[in-house]
Amino acid sequence: MTTVSDIENMIARVGIGDRNAFSLLYDATSAKLFGVCLRILNNRADAEEALQEVFVRIWQKSSSYSANGYSPMTWLITLARNLAIDKLRARKAPTTDIDDVPDLRDQGPTPEAAAIASSERAQIDTCLNELDDGHADAVRGAYLNGDSYQELADRFDVPINTMRTWLRRSLLKLKECLSK
Amino acid sequence: MSGSTDIDKDDFALAGEYALHLLDADERAAFDQRLLNEPALRAALREWDEDFATMADEFEPITPPEHLKAKIELEMFAANTPSHGVSAHFWSIRRFIASAVAVAALVMIGFYSYNLNRFSPTQVADMVTADETLFIHAGYQAGDDELHFIRHKGTTGEGRSLELWLFPAGESVAVSLGVIPEQERGVIPLAAEHAAAIKGGTLAISDEPLGGSPTGQATGPVLVVTPITDL
Structure with a gap:
């Protein structure tokens, strides 16, 4: 079972050019990262292209990972x-191919990772729920779907500047809650 | 939480917007610039990234198609410009092997002139796998529409094929030159655009299902990547 420190080790080894570690890191993380790309881009071909760029970037940037x-x-x-959102923004017209959503699902996180994740998850959910009506959805939409200010403004039917003012205020409120 | 407490609220919100990727291209670029020089801003961004990442369990893991890994490795590791120390080491081993087989190359030139009369290669590549179980020499003569090969060592696995790939100079995308025939020596026909791209290019061999990659991209492990050298 791959643990957090295994992943950390792999990144460190990739950082010194270890191709075998790169292969292991790909095996351990590509499903999760592909899931991220696919959720944001909602298009299989684009997500595959994004994943490819992601791993090139990982190869290039991993040597500075330990310092960050x-x-x-x-x-x-x-x-x-x-990277997926960069691609999403660069895409002229949004394309959606729902039929293309793959059915290959991976196993979830390890029980250990899931336990840590669920307590942190509960905290951000609690704090998001303290925000004004709908603002939690705006933050979730931006994070999970890569929604832009324009898309959020359209959904909430407010001018884009109003949307931005709301969201910035919500972010500060969220931060205050998370820091408690 | 360290380091981020000494930035003002506006910057804190700005870091959150950046983390969510809500800033427009100009604002994002300006923030990127500031990140280089402002550790407190980097710390604030890291906090936001870690906070938001707790929602990442909603990104359902989905196994990418099998061919993608080989494609990524093939395209990345064929680059001639190593960016890591170990890669430099790798290339120095490459060079050592290259000089070791230079003698073989001379023998080969003899072979060419004896056996093929008019064949006198202008470009060669000695493809030796890291474990040295496979050694295939490729030779090309400028203007030809075929690539000569000699299989010095190694056979193809049962029900598998070795596929030859070419990265034209400066390109990161490989084109297939086809399956390497099972015999000890022979020729691989080249399309005109591939023949023109041999000089300065890089060859690679991947292990594929019988008959070659079904997708047009490498699907199996990449066994060896070798820059083509001028004679």
């Missing part, structure tokens, strides 16, 4: 998510 203070999965997921 991120937990390994956060670092990988953040990298994949940002």
